[in-house]
Amino acid sequence: ESRPIVISKDFDAQLIEIVQQYRQRTEQFKEKVIDPYASSPECSPPVSEYKSIQLMINDNRKYIAWLSLVTIAFNYNLWFIPVRMAFPYHDPEAVPLWFTLDIIADIIYVIDIIVFQPRLQFCKGGDIIYDKDVIKKKYRGSSRFQNDVLSVLPSDLLYFLFGFKSVFRINRLMKSEAFFEFSDRLEGIMTKAYIWRVIRTIGYLMFILHLNACLYYVASEYQGIGKTKWVYSGQGSAYLRCYYFAVRTLINIGGLPEPHTVFEITFQLANFFVGVFVFSSLIGQMRDVIGAATASQTYFRASMDACVEYMVSNHIPRLVQTRVRTWYNYTWDSQGMLDESELLEQMPLVMRTAIAVDINLATFQKIDLFKGCDNQMLVDMLLRLKSIVYLPGDFVCKKGDIGKEMYIIKAGEVQVIGGPDNKIVFVTLKAGCVFGEISLLQSSANGGNRRTANVAAHGFANLFVLDKKDLNDILIHYPESQKVLARKGRKLMKAKGKTAPVKDEGEKKKGLAMFGQKPPTPKMLRAFGGFGKGGLLEKLRVCDDLMSGIMVQTHICNLVCVWQWI
Numbered sequence: 201e202s203r204p205i206v207i208s209k210d211f212d213a214q215l216i217e218i219v220q221q222y223r224q225r226t227e228q229f230k231e232k233v234i235d236p237y238a239s240s241p242e243c244s245p246p247v248s249e250y251k252s253i254q255l256m257i258n259d260n261r262k263y264i265a266w267l268s269l270v271t272i273a274f275n276y277n278l279w280f281i282p283v284r285m286a287f288p289y290h291d292p293e294a295v296p297l298w299f300t301l302d303i304i305a306d307i308i309y310v311i312d313i314i315v316f317q318p319r320l321q322f323c324k325g326g327d328i329i330y331d332k333d334v335i336k337k338k339y340r341g342s343s344r345f346q347n348d349v350l351s352v353l354p355s356d357l358l359y360f361l362f363g364f365k366s367v368f369r370i371n372r373l374m375k376s377e378a379f380f381e382f383s384d385r386l387e388g389i390m391t392k393a394y395i396w397r398v399i400r401t402i403g404y405l406m407f408i409l410h411l412n413a414c415l416y417y418v419a420s421e422y423q424g425i426g427k428t429k430w431v432y433s434g435q436g437s438a439y440l441r442c443y444y445f446a447v448r449t450l451i452n453i454g455g456l457p458e459p460h461t462v463f464e465i466t467f468q469l470a471n472f473f474v475g476v477f478v479f480s481s482l483i484g485q486m487r488d489v490i491g492a493a494t495a496s497q498t499y500f501r502a503s504m505d506a507c508v509e510y511m512v513s514n515h516i517p518r519l520v521q522t523r524v525r526t527w528y529n530y531t532w533d534s535q536g537m538l539d540e541s542e543l544l545e546q547m548p549l550v551m552r553t554a555i556a557v558d559i560n561l562a563t564f565q566k567i568d569l570f571k572g573c574d575n576q577m578l579v580d581m582l583l584r585l586k587s588i589v590y591l592p593g594d595f596v597c598k599k600g601d602i603g604k605e606m607y608i609i610k611a612g613e614v615q616v617i618g619g620p621d622n623k624i625v626f627v628t629l630k631a632g633c634v635f636g637e638i639s640l641l642q643s644s645a646n647g648g649n650r651r652t653a654n655v656a657a658h659g660f661a662n663l664f665v666l667d668k669k670d671l672n673d674i675l676i677h678y679p680e681s682q683k684v685l686a687r688k689g690r691k692l693m694k695a696k697g698k699t700a701p702v703k704d705e706g707e708k709k710k711g712l713a714m715f716g717q718k719p720p721t722p723k724m725l726r727a728f729g730g731f732g733k734g735g736l737l738e739k740l741r742v743c744d745d746l747m748s749g750i751m752v753q754t755h756i757c758n759l760v761c762v763w764q765w766i
């Protein structure tokens with residue numbers, strides 16, 4: 201409605217407040233008209249209870265910690281039930297230990313069913329359901345509940361009838377959903393999720409070998425331990441020997457005693473077939489995991505290689521090539537990606553806003569130029585910023601050029617320079633400073649939109665760039681802020697002593713003439729633009745920045761001529 205929403209750092213709290221405001225208004229509304237949604241108890245939660253529903257969203261980490269315990273209990277059952285079924289591990293010494301561990305695992309299962317699962321929120325039609333009774337009802341009607349209950353049925357009581365046999369605990373394996381839930385949630389909160397994926401895939405591999413070791417022991421027992429050369433001989437640690445056999449068979453390493461009986465041959469053949477299938481899929485899975493983990497690195501390498509190849513084939517001077525490489529390497533090292541905006545583009549606006557606000561709003565609010573401007577305008581600006589890296593000595597802008605962008609220093613320093621050979625440093629601007637705003641905030645009348653000074657990167661400088669068109673688009677919606685900025689622009693002009701704009705373009709033309717070329721015509725550029733976004737033209741922009749436009753334009757011309765000729 202008419203009330204502005206001020207986006208704060210604490211986005212969750214903000215969200216809760218908005219929901220509360222909405223609900224209060226709904227309550228007022230209900231007094232006058234019949235609210236068609238009022239009949240649904242899930243859609244009209246009392247505001248006071250809102251905070252108690254955060255188990256799934258806010259306490260995600262606590263829930264994951266609990267799930268890790270359930271996962272350990274599940275894995276205990278998963279690994280030890282088959283081993284206890286296959287190997288003779290039910291001797292009187294081991295039984296008390298198994299019994300204690302079984303009870304602990306069962307207690308964890310029961311707590312999960314009674315305490316945690318019935319409190320887990322869920323989404324229905326996009327609304328988070330927090331009502332305890334509704335949540336309980338939903339859980340009790342779910343297949344998960346059925347599996348959970350089946351998994352804790354005290355089937356072990358059959359011990360009294362048939363003795364201590366682990367097969368009666370097989371129903372404990374029905375808790376597998378908890379393991380997969382744990383795995384998914386853990387991936388969701390890990391910064392390097394691939395580490396967990398690799399561990400999990402190795403776990404699957406080891407478990408299959410583990411099962412095979414158990415089967416081999418059962419097969420050996422069936423044939424008679426030590427009866428033939430193929431079966432387990434009965435010497436050494438039974439589990440270790442059988443596991444060794446499983447590794448050699450399933451991974452198809454070979455070098456095992458030859459099977460002789462029909463049973464042995466069939467068993468071994470089945471082992472080989474399963475081994476080929478299982479291991480090829482696991483290796484494929486591992487390749488996918490590692491491939492996904494290094495995808496961005498591969499993309500970076502491919503982009504750099506393509507650019508280098510392009511420069512080499514077009515005989516771009518070595519100096520430029522080195523600088524392009526340096527730009528690639530520094531950009532990659534400093535921000536871990538080449539183009540941040542590419543990543544953010546996939547997100548909905550609200551998410552991009554949340555990220556942009558969290559990272560940069562505080563810095564923006566401190567900038568003198570923006571003091572007194574609408575907060576929402578700053579947020580709009582944040583969303584349009586582009587991040588660019590300049591190498592040491594690069595000119596960010598040159599005196600007399602038309603100002604089309606303004607800059608905010610994210611990291612590093614730039615220097616306002618002048619005098620003969622640009623040797624005089626007027627001022628050094630550091631992280632958080634704004635520059636390039638003077639020509640941007642002035643009208644083009646009398647050359648007011650021209651740069652008033654040379655600005656060059658001192659070391660590596662990471663800058664945010666705001667386009668003039670973007671700024672104008674934003675300011676249309678914020679007339680008050682526009683006035684504030686215009687006033688500040690005028691003040692800056694006076695305070696910084698605007699130097700006379702360069703009217704003579706001859707200097708630049710001379711630069712181009714040195715290479716015996718003319719600047720590319722719009723037609724030529726259009727022809728070149730045919731390579732598409734992110735293509736050659738985009739790559740060339742990097743060189744363009746580095747060589748202040750002159751040398752690269754020369755090469756563009758050469759290329760365009762060849763292109764047109766073709």
Ligand SMILES: Nc1nc2c(ncn2[C@@H]2O[C@@H]3COP(=O)(O)O[C@H]3[C@H]2O)c(=O)[nH]1
Pocket residue numbers: 597603616626627634635636637638639640650651652653654655696697698699
């Ligand atoms: N002219 C001038 N510009 C400065 C000075 N200090 C910083 N700058 C910045 O350098 C920028 C050069 O481009 P603009 O004229 O657009 O805006 C200028 C200012 O933002 C100074 O002392 N004089």
